[in-house]
Amino acid sequence: MLLRRSLWSAALLLAGGVAFVSAEAAAPQQKTAAPGWYRTMLGDFEVTVLSDGVVDLEPKTLLLGIKPAEVGALLGKRFLGDKVATSVNTFLVNTGDKLILVDTGAAALFGPTLGKLPQNLAAAGYRPEQIDAVLITHMHPDHVGGLMADGKLAFPNATVHADQRDADYWLSDSEMAKAPEAAKGFFKGAMASLKPYVDAGKLKTFRGDTELFPGIRANAAAGHTPGHTTYTIESKGQKLVLWGDLVHVAAVQFPKPEVTIAFDTDSKAAAGERARAFAAAAKGGWWIGAAHLPFPGLGHIRVEGRAWEFVPANHDVPR
Helix, strand or coil: CHHHHHHHHHHHHHHHHHHHHHHCCCCCCCCCCCEEEEEEEEEEEEEEEEEEEEEEEEEHEEEEEEHHHHHHHHCCCCCCCEEEEEEEEEEEEECCCCCCEEEECCCCCCCCCCCCCHHHHHHHCCCCCHCCCCCCCCCCCCHHHHECCCEEECCCCCEEEEEEEHHHHCCHHHHHCCCCCHHHHHHHHHHHHHHHHHCCCCEECCCEEEEECCCCEEECCCCCCCCCCEEEEECCCEEEEEEECCCCCHHHHHHCCCCCCCCCCCCHHHHHHHHHHHHHHHCCEEEEEECCCCCCCCEEEECCCEEEEECCCCCCCCC
């Protein structure tokens, strides 16, 4: 009996050893992520957030009106370091009549970690030729780069809508000539990305607050750029305001909306627009979405003491 027990114990040890060796020899790590899209309903409208990827920003270097040590402390409260992986989100609205994309990501203009909009659009069940309109919040490269693919229209059946003041600025050779050398690439990116649409007569500009489609309105929010625009989406009493670049570093700018970023054309105006947007969203209780909030970049704003707090959308699974 003792011998049988010993043999059984040895067998168990051997089996455990084999299992342990097998676990060590598991399949290699994939180092990839799930497709970057998130879908929800807003009244009768379907809203799909499409990720273009992430880019590392260094808030201590880029943020203005605040000491680097204070930036570090605010980042630390959110368990963030000196480099912050920053989302680049775009928003696809299906009204049932129109398919409308807000911003297009960077394509190849901002490095290899971006340019993922096409694959995420496909993963979400749509094709570029189905898009009827593209609404541009502003003409920085990470918002217009995706308009072009191999020198051609990335969205062949779409009309591009943008504020006239942004077009007058970013598509102007004379404005580019006056700009600092470090900013000239932004002009070149905008010119290259918009050129196929300009040539095809598919760029349609507006000025300030404008109703573009039933339930979709452009709102002037100049400051980050001369024609920076937010978009209000409304259906069946539900409201979503897409902020574009009113926020870049959530961990810092929600508690301190007066903090600006080096990319702003007019820092004072940008800070004012941000403060007004925070206050209005908190009072109104509506949804907000932004290009650089952590994916999917949707949520609500509430007052937290003397500051504001972003409450992300509950990332539910469709049923």
